[in-house]
Amino acid sequence: xxxxxxxxxxxxxxxxxxxxxxxxxxxxxxxxxxxxxxxxxxxxxxxxxxxxxxxxxxxxxxxxxxxxxxxxxxxxxxxxxxxxxxxxxxxxxxxxxxxxxxxxxxxxxxxxxxxxxxxxxxxxxxxxxxxxxxxxxxxxxxxxxxxxxxxxxxxxxxxxxxxxxxxxxxxxx
Amino acid sequence: xxxxxxxxxxxxxxxxxxxxxxxxxxxxxxxxxxxxxxxxxxxxxxxxxxxxxxxxxxxxxxxxxxxxxxxxxxxxxxxxxxxxxxxxxxxxxxxxxxxxxxxxxxxxxxxxxxxxxxxxxxxxxxxxxxxxxxxxxxxxxxxxxxxxxxxxxxxxxxxxxxxxxxxxxxxxxxxxxxxxxxxxxxxxxxxxxxxx
Ligand SMILES: [Zn+2]
Numbered sequence: 586x587x588x589x590x591x592x593x594x595x596x597x598x599x600x601x602x603x604x605x606x607x608x609x610x611x612x613x614x615x616x617x618x619x620x621x622x623x624x625x626x627x628x629x630x631x632x633x634x635x636x637x638x639x640x641x642x643x644x645x646x647x648x649x650x651x652x653x654x655x656x657x658x659x660x661x662x663x664x665x666x667x668x669x670x671x672x673x674x675x676x677x678x679x680x681x682x683x684x685x686x687x688x689x690x691x692x693x694x695x696x697x698x699x700x701x702x703x704x705x706x707x708x709x710x711x712x713x714x715x716x717x718x719x720x721x722x723x724x725x726x727x728x729x730x731x732x733x734x735x736x737x738x739x740x741x742x743x744x745x746x747x748x749x750x751x752x753x754x755x756x757x758x
Numbered sequence: 759x760x761x762x763x764x765x766x767x768x769x770x771x772x773x774x775x776x777x778x779x780x781x782x783x784x785x786x787x788x789x790x791x792x793x794x795x796x797x798x799x800x801x802x803x804x805x806x807x808x809x810x811x812x813x814x815x816x817x818x819x820x821x822x823x824x825x826x827x828x829x830x831x832x833x834x835x836x837x838x839x840x841x842x843x844x845x846x847x848x849x850x851x852x853x854x855x856x857x858x859x860x861x862x863x864x865x866x867x868x869x870x871x872x873x874x875x876x877x878x879x880x881x882x883x884x885x886x887x888x889x890x891x892x893x894x895x896x897x898x899x900x901x902x903x904x905x906x907x908x909x910x911x912x913x914x915x916x917x918x919x920x921x922x923x924x925x926x927x928x929x930x931x932x933x934x935x936x937x938x939x940x941x942x943x944x945x946x947x948x949x950x951x952x953x954x
Contacts, residue, residue: 598921602895604902605917633928637896640874642789649802650784657780657806661773661813669769669817 589616594626601631761825768816776816780809783826786898787833793893794837796882804840808833823907830898830908834890841886880930888923895920 593616599605600613617624759778767775787808791801811832812819819828881889887909894900894908905916 594925596921598924599902599917629928630924633924633931634896636873636877636931637892637927640877641897642792645788653784653788653802653806654777654780657809658777660806660810661776664810664814666769666771666816667814667818 590620590623593620593623597623597627597630598634601627601634762821765816765819765821765825768813769819776813779825783829784809786826787829789897790830790833790890790893791837793881793889793897794834794886795840796878800840801837804836805833808836811836824904827900827904827907830894830900834908837890838886876934877931880927880934883930884923884927888919888926891916891919892923892927 593600593613596605596609596613600610603610605613617627759775761779761782764775764779768779784805788801788805791804791808792798795801795804808829812829815832819825881892884892890909891905894905895902900908902913902916902920905920906913909916
Protein backbone atom coordinates (compact mmCIF):
# COMPACT_ATOMS: atom_id res chain seq x y z
CA UNK A 586 0.00 0.00 0.00
CA UNK A 587 1.24 3.46 -0.86
CA UNK A 588 2.14 5.57 2.15
CA UNK A 589 -0.40 8.17 1.12
CA UNK A 590 -3.16 5.56 1.13
CA UNK A 591 -2.04 4.25 4.51
CA UNK A 592 -2.24 7.77 5.83
CA UNK A 593 -5.67 8.47 4.37
CA UNK A 594 -7.09 5.19 5.51
CA UNK A 595 -6.02 5.88 9.06
CA UNK A 596 -8.23 8.93 9.07
CA UNK A 597 -11.09 7.68 6.92
CA UNK A 598 -13.58 7.28 9.78
CA UNK A 599 -13.10 10.93 10.71
CA UNK A 600 -13.57 11.90 7.08
CA UNK A 601 -16.78 9.86 6.89
CA UNK A 602 -18.43 11.78 9.72
CA UNK A 603 -17.28 15.11 8.29
CA UNK A 604 -15.42 16.01 11.47
CA UNK A 605 -11.97 16.44 9.98
CA UNK A 606 -10.66 19.87 9.09
CA UNK A 607 -11.79 21.36 5.73
CA UNK A 608 -8.24 21.04 4.42
CA UNK A 609 -8.33 17.29 5.03
CA UNK A 610 -11.90 16.91 3.74
CA UNK A 611 -10.72 18.39 0.42
CA UNK A 612 -7.62 16.22 0.34
CA UNK A 613 -9.72 13.13 1.03
CA UNK A 614 -12.16 13.93 -1.73
CA UNK A 615 -9.38 14.57 -4.23
CA UNK A 616 -7.63 11.35 -3.26
CA UNK A 617 -10.82 9.27 -3.39
CA UNK A 618 -11.60 10.27 -6.96
CA UNK A 619 -8.17 8.99 -7.99
CA UNK A 620 -7.75 5.89 -5.82
CA UNK A 621 -9.87 2.76 -6.11
CA UNK A 622 -8.33 1.09 -3.03
CA UNK A 623 -9.30 3.93 -0.77
CA UNK A 624 -12.76 4.14 -2.35
CA UNK A 625 -13.31 0.49 -1.48
CA UNK A 626 -12.05 0.99 2.07
CA UNK A 627 -14.35 4.02 2.42
CA UNK A 628 -17.34 1.99 1.27
CA UNK A 629 -16.55 -0.84 3.68
CA UNK A 630 -16.16 1.47 6.65
CA UNK A 631 -19.39 3.22 5.71
CA UNK A 632 -21.08 -0.19 5.74
CA UNK A 633 -19.75 -0.89 9.22
CA UNK A 634 -21.14 2.43 10.45
CA UNK A 635 -24.50 1.71 8.84
CA UNK A 636 -24.57 -1.76 10.27
CA UNK A 637 -24.07 -0.43 13.80
CA UNK A 638 -26.80 2.16 13.28
CA UNK A 639 -29.14 -0.47 11.82
CA UNK A 640 -28.85 -2.70 14.89
CA UNK A 641 -29.50 -0.66 17.99
CA UNK A 642 -29.91 -2.53 21.25
CA UNK A 643 -33.39 -3.99 21.65
CA UNK A 644 -35.68 -1.73 23.67
CA UNK A 645 -36.42 -3.17 27.13
CA UNK A 646 -40.09 -3.75 28.04
CA UNK A 647 -41.96 -1.09 30.07
CA UNK A 648 -41.95 -3.60 32.95
CA UNK A 649 -38.15 -3.48 32.94
CA UNK A 650 -38.18 0.29 33.47
CA UNK A 651 -40.85 0.04 36.14
CA UNK A 652 -38.72 -2.37 38.14
CA UNK A 653 -35.65 -0.25 37.40
CA UNK A 654 -37.27 2.92 38.76
CA UNK A 655 -38.72 1.15 41.78
CA UNK A 656 -35.35 -0.35 42.79
CA UNK A 657 -33.44 2.83 42.11
CA UNK A 658 -35.95 4.93 44.04
CA UNK A 659 -35.37 2.80 47.14
CA UNK A 660 -31.62 3.35 46.87
CA UNK A 661 -31.92 7.06 46.18
CA UNK A 662 -34.33 7.58 49.06
CA UNK A 663 -31.64 6.29 51.42
CA UNK A 664 -28.81 8.27 49.83
CA UNK A 665 -27.79 11.71 50.93
CA UNK A 666 -26.01 14.01 48.48
CA UNK A 667 -22.58 14.93 49.77
CA UNK A 668 -22.02 18.58 50.58
CA UNK A 669 -20.59 20.72 47.84
CA UNK A 670 -16.83 21.18 47.87
CA UNK A 671 -16.13 24.27 49.99
CA UNK A 672 -15.91 27.44 48.03
CA UNK A 673 -15.16 30.68 49.87
CA UNK A 674 -17.88 32.67 48.10
CA UNK A 675 -20.50 30.12 48.96
CA UNK A 676 -22.36 31.21 52.06
CA UNK A 677 -25.41 29.36 53.25
CA UNK A 678 -28.04 31.70 54.70
CA UNK A 679 -28.30 31.07 58.46
CA UNK A 680 -32.02 30.32 58.26
CA UNK A 681 -31.29 27.31 56.03
CA UNK A 682 -29.00 25.82 58.66
CA UNK A 683 -31.95 24.88 60.86
CA UNK A 684 -32.92 21.74 58.92
CA UNK A 685 -29.45 20.09 58.81
CA UNK A 686 -28.86 20.89 62.48
CA UNK A 687 -32.20 19.35 63.33
CA UNK A 688 -31.35 16.32 61.19
CA UNK A 689 -28.00 15.87 62.93
CA UNK A 690 -29.67 16.13 66.33
CA UNK A 691 -32.30 13.60 65.30
CA UNK A 692 -29.65 11.24 63.93
CA UNK A 693 -27.61 11.54 67.12
CA UNK A 694 -30.73 10.86 69.12
CA UNK A 695 -31.71 7.90 66.91
CA UNK A 696 -28.21 6.40 67.06
CA UNK A 697 -28.46 6.33 70.85
CA UNK A 698 -31.81 4.61 70.69
CA UNK A 699 -30.80 1.91 68.20
CA UNK A 700 -28.10 -0.73 68.53
CA UNK A 701 -24.56 0.09 67.56
CA UNK A 702 -23.67 -1.28 64.09
CA UNK A 703 -22.11 -4.73 64.17
CA UNK A 704 -18.67 -5.30 62.61
CA UNK A 705 -20.39 -7.05 59.69
CA UNK A 706 -22.39 -3.93 58.89
CA UNK A 707 -19.26 -1.85 59.12
CA UNK A 708 -17.47 -4.16 56.73
CA UNK A 709 -20.37 -3.88 54.29
CA UNK A 710 -20.21 -0.10 54.45
CA UNK A 711 -16.44 -0.17 53.92
CA UNK A 712 -16.81 -2.46 50.91
CA UNK A 713 -19.51 -0.26 49.42
CA UNK A 714 -17.34 2.84 49.85
CA UNK A 715 -14.49 1.00 48.19
CA UNK A 716 -16.56 0.51 45.08
CA UNK A 717 -17.56 4.15 44.82
CA UNK A 718 -16.37 5.68 41.61
CA UNK A 719 -15.98 9.34 42.07
CA UNK A 720 -17.02 11.18 38.96
CA UNK A 721 -14.55 14.01 39.10
CA UNK A 722 -11.61 11.67 39.60
CA UNK A 723 -8.85 12.02 37.04
CA UNK A 724 -8.46 8.34 36.45
CA UNK A 725 -6.48 8.55 33.21
CA UNK A 726 -8.87 6.31 31.33
CA UNK A 727 -6.65 6.37 28.27
CA UNK A 728 -3.55 5.33 30.12
CA UNK A 729 -2.23 1.82 29.67
CA UNK A 730 -4.25 1.67 26.48
CA UNK A 731 -4.44 -1.53 24.54
CA UNK A 732 -4.78 0.39 21.28
CA UNK A 733 -2.03 0.01 18.73
CA UNK A 734 -0.26 3.33 18.62
CA UNK A 735 -0.72 5.62 15.70
CA UNK A 736 2.87 5.83 14.66
CA UNK A 737 3.01 8.57 12.09
CA UNK A 738 6.79 8.25 11.70
CA UNK A 739 6.42 4.70 10.44
CA UNK A 740 3.97 5.81 7.78
CA UNK A 741 6.02 8.74 6.56
CA UNK A 742 9.41 6.99 6.80
CA UNK A 743 9.99 7.10 3.05
CA UNK A 744 9.53 10.86 2.75
CA UNK A 745 12.28 13.43 2.61
CA UNK A 746 13.00 15.43 5.74
CA UNK A 747 11.22 18.48 4.33
CA UNK A 748 8.15 16.60 3.07
CA UNK A 749 7.81 14.91 6.41
CA UNK A 750 7.95 18.20 8.23
CA UNK A 751 5.25 19.75 6.04
CA UNK A 752 3.00 16.73 6.36
CA UNK A 753 3.35 16.44 10.12
CA UNK A 754 2.60 20.12 10.50
CA UNK A 755 -0.63 19.70 8.56
CA UNK A 756 -1.55 16.57 10.44
CA UNK A 757 -1.83 18.35 13.74
CA UNK A 758 -5.35 18.95 14.85
CA UNK B 759 -38.11 21.62 32.71
CA UNK B 760 -34.55 22.07 31.43
CA UNK B 761 -31.52 20.19 32.74
CA UNK B 762 -29.99 23.19 34.58
CA UNK B 763 -33.30 23.73 36.41
CA UNK B 764 -33.57 20.09 37.39
CA UNK B 765 -29.90 19.95 38.40
CA UNK B 766 -30.41 23.08 40.53
CA UNK B 767 -33.27 21.47 42.36
CA UNK B 768 -31.50 18.11 42.67
CA UNK B 769 -28.51 19.91 44.17
CA UNK B 770 -30.85 21.22 46.83
CA UNK B 771 -31.79 17.63 47.61
CA UNK B 772 -34.98 17.49 45.53
CA UNK B 773 -35.28 13.77 44.76
CA UNK B 774 -38.24 14.01 42.31
CA UNK B 775 -36.23 16.52 40.26
CA UNK B 776 -33.30 14.11 40.16
CA UNK B 777 -35.61 11.25 39.22
CA UNK B 778 -36.84 13.32 36.33
CA UNK B 779 -33.24 13.50 35.13
CA UNK B 780 -32.97 9.74 35.60
CA UNK B 781 -36.05 9.19 33.39
CA UNK B 782 -34.56 11.43 30.76
CA UNK B 783 -31.21 9.64 30.52
CA UNK B 784 -31.80 6.11 31.79
CA UNK B 785 -32.19 4.67 28.31
CA UNK B 786 -28.93 6.16 27.04
CA UNK B 787 -26.97 5.20 30.12
CA UNK B 788 -28.36 1.68 30.07
CA UNK B 789 -27.54 1.34 26.37
CA UNK B 790 -24.01 2.50 27.01
CA UNK B 791 -23.60 0.06 29.90
CA UNK B 792 -24.97 -2.82 27.79
CA UNK B 793 -22.48 -2.06 25.05
CA UNK B 794 -19.63 -1.85 27.54
CA UNK B 795 -20.19 -4.84 29.80
CA UNK B 796 -22.13 -7.05 27.34
CA UNK B 797 -24.37 -8.34 30.07
CA UNK B 798 -27.93 -7.07 30.43
CA UNK B 799 -28.34 -7.83 34.14
CA UNK B 800 -25.00 -6.25 35.07
CA UNK B 801 -25.74 -3.29 32.82
CA UNK B 802 -28.97 -2.62 34.70
CA UNK B 803 -27.17 -2.81 38.02
CA UNK B 804 -24.33 -0.56 36.83
CA UNK B 805 -26.82 1.96 35.44
CA UNK B 806 -28.53 2.17 38.81
CA UNK B 807 -25.16 2.51 40.54
CA UNK B 808 -24.18 5.28 38.14
CA UNK B 809 -27.34 7.25 38.94
CA UNK B 810 -26.83 6.66 42.64
CA UNK B 811 -23.27 8.00 42.38
CA UNK B 812 -24.50 10.96 40.36
CA UNK B 813 -27.04 11.77 43.06
CA UNK B 814 -24.53 11.47 45.88
CA UNK B 815 -22.02 13.68 44.03
CA UNK B 816 -24.56 15.99 42.42
CA UNK B 817 -23.15 19.00 44.23
CA UNK B 818 -19.76 18.39 42.62
CA UNK B 819 -21.30 18.99 39.22
CA UNK B 820 -20.19 22.49 38.28
CA UNK B 821 -21.70 22.98 34.84
CA UNK B 822 -18.36 23.05 33.07
CA UNK B 823 -19.85 20.36 30.89
CA UNK B 824 -23.36 19.22 30.11
CA UNK B 825 -25.10 17.13 32.75
CA UNK B 826 -25.49 14.38 30.16
CA UNK B 827 -21.74 14.23 29.49
CA UNK B 828 -21.05 14.19 33.22
CA UNK B 829 -23.44 11.23 33.58
CA UNK B 830 -21.75 9.36 30.74
CA UNK B 831 -18.45 9.80 32.51
CA UNK B 832 -19.77 8.40 35.77
CA UNK B 833 -21.42 5.46 34.00
CA UNK B 834 -18.29 4.64 32.03
CA UNK B 835 -16.20 4.77 35.18
CA UNK B 836 -18.63 2.35 36.83
CA UNK B 837 -18.48 -0.05 33.89
CA UNK B 838 -14.74 0.28 33.55
CA UNK B 839 -14.30 -0.52 37.22
CA UNK B 840 -16.57 -3.53 36.91
CA UNK B 841 -14.66 -4.84 33.88
CA UNK B 842 -11.34 -4.32 35.61
CA UNK B 843 -12.47 -6.36 38.61
CA UNK B 844 -13.94 -9.01 36.37
CA UNK B 845 -10.66 -9.27 34.49
CA UNK B 846 -8.77 -9.46 37.76
CA UNK B 847 -10.88 -12.39 38.92
CA UNK B 848 -10.62 -14.06 35.55
CA UNK B 849 -14.25 -14.22 34.49
CA UNK B 850 -14.43 -14.31 30.71
CA UNK B 851 -16.65 -11.81 28.93
CA UNK B 852 -19.51 -13.63 27.30
CA UNK B 853 -21.18 -11.66 24.56
CA UNK B 854 -23.59 -14.57 24.02
CA UNK B 855 -25.58 -13.12 26.90
CA UNK B 856 -26.67 -10.31 24.64
CA UNK B 857 -30.30 -10.63 23.51
CA UNK B 858 -31.09 -13.01 20.68
CA UNK B 859 -34.33 -13.46 18.76
CA UNK B 860 -37.06 -15.52 20.35
CA UNK B 861 -38.22 -18.87 18.91
CA UNK B 862 -41.19 -17.48 17.00
CA UNK B 863 -39.22 -14.90 14.99
CA UNK B 864 -40.25 -15.13 11.32
CA UNK B 865 -37.64 -16.37 8.85
CA UNK B 866 -36.79 -13.07 7.15
CA UNK B 867 -36.04 -11.31 10.41
CA UNK B 868 -33.91 -14.31 11.36
CA UNK B 869 -31.41 -13.23 8.75
CA UNK B 870 -31.36 -9.73 10.21
CA UNK B 871 -31.01 -11.16 13.71
CA UNK B 872 -28.16 -13.35 12.58
CA UNK B 873 -26.48 -10.22 11.25
CA UNK B 874 -27.13 -8.51 14.57
CA UNK B 875 -25.59 -11.44 16.41
CA UNK B 876 -22.45 -11.26 14.31
CA UNK B 877 -22.23 -7.52 14.85
CA UNK B 878 -22.52 -7.97 18.61
CA UNK B 879 -19.95 -10.75 18.54
CA UNK B 880 -17.54 -8.51 16.63
CA UNK B 881 -18.19 -5.64 19.06
CA UNK B 882 -17.57 -8.07 21.90
CA UNK B 883 -14.09 -8.73 20.58
CA UNK B 884 -13.12 -5.06 20.82
CA UNK B 885 -11.47 -3.69 23.97
CA UNK B 886 -14.10 -2.03 26.19
CA UNK B 887 -12.79 1.45 25.52
CA UNK B 888 -13.07 1.01 21.78
CA UNK B 889 -16.67 -0.09 22.30
CA UNK B 890 -17.16 3.00 24.42
CA UNK B 891 -15.82 5.31 21.77
CA UNK B 892 -17.93 3.71 19.02
CA UNK B 893 -21.07 3.82 21.15
CA UNK B 894 -20.55 7.43 22.20
CA UNK B 895 -19.87 8.49 18.63
CA UNK B 896 -22.42 6.51 16.67
CA UNK B 897 -25.22 5.80 19.13
CA UNK B 898 -25.07 8.78 21.45
CA UNK B 899 -23.91 11.14 18.73
CA UNK B 900 -21.15 12.84 20.72
CA UNK B 901 -18.48 14.94 19.02
CA UNK B 902 -14.79 14.13 19.56
CA UNK B 903 -14.62 17.04 21.93
CA UNK B 904 -17.49 15.68 24.02
CA UNK B 905 -16.04 12.16 23.90
CA UNK B 906 -12.78 13.51 25.28
CA UNK B 907 -14.70 15.08 28.16
CA UNK B 908 -16.25 11.71 28.93
CA UNK B 909 -13.22 9.51 28.47
CA UNK B 910 -10.45 11.95 29.28
CA UNK B 911 -7.59 12.76 26.91
CA UNK B 912 -7.79 15.19 24.06
CA UNK B 913 -10.28 15.47 21.21
CA UNK B 914 -7.44 14.32 18.97
CA UNK B 915 -6.98 11.15 21.04
CA UNK B 916 -10.72 10.50 20.81
CA UNK B 917 -10.53 10.82 17.03
CA UNK B 918 -7.53 8.49 16.75
CA UNK B 919 -9.26 5.94 18.94
CA UNK B 920 -12.53 6.15 17.04
CA UNK B 921 -10.75 5.62 13.71
CA UNK B 922 -8.79 2.72 15.14
CA UNK B 923 -11.89 1.20 16.74
CA UNK B 924 -13.90 1.32 13.53
CA UNK B 925 -11.10 -0.25 11.52
CA UNK B 926 -10.63 -3.01 14.09
CA UNK B 927 -14.37 -3.63 14.15
CA UNK B 928 -14.39 -3.92 10.37
CA UNK B 929 -11.70 -6.59 10.62
CA UNK B 930 -13.61 -8.51 13.31
CA UNK B 931 -16.86 -8.26 11.35
CA UNK B 932 -15.11 -9.62 8.30
CA UNK B 933 -13.88 -12.65 10.23
CA UNK B 934 -17.30 -13.14 11.90
CA UNK B 935 -19.00 -13.05 8.48
CA UNK B 936 -16.46 -15.46 7.01
CA UNK B 937 -16.87 -17.75 9.96
CA UNK B 938 -20.61 -17.65 9.32
CA UNK B 939 -20.14 -18.63 5.67
CA UNK B 940 -17.95 -21.56 6.74
CA UNK B 941 -20.58 -22.64 9.29
CA UNK B 942 -23.40 -22.48 6.75
CA UNK B 943 -21.55 -24.92 4.52
CA UNK B 944 -21.95 -27.56 7.22
CA UNK B 945 -25.63 -28.62 7.04
CA UNK B 946 -25.95 -29.72 10.69
CA UNK B 947 -24.61 -26.45 12.00
CA UNK B 948 -26.69 -24.43 9.56
CA UNK B 949 -29.78 -26.29 10.74
CA UNK B 950 -28.96 -25.51 14.33
CA UNK B 951 -28.60 -21.83 13.53
CA UNK B 952 -31.87 -21.65 11.61
CA UNK B 953 -33.69 -23.26 14.56
CA UNK B 954 -32.64 -20.36 16.79
ZN1 LIG C 1 -5.55 5.51 -1.74
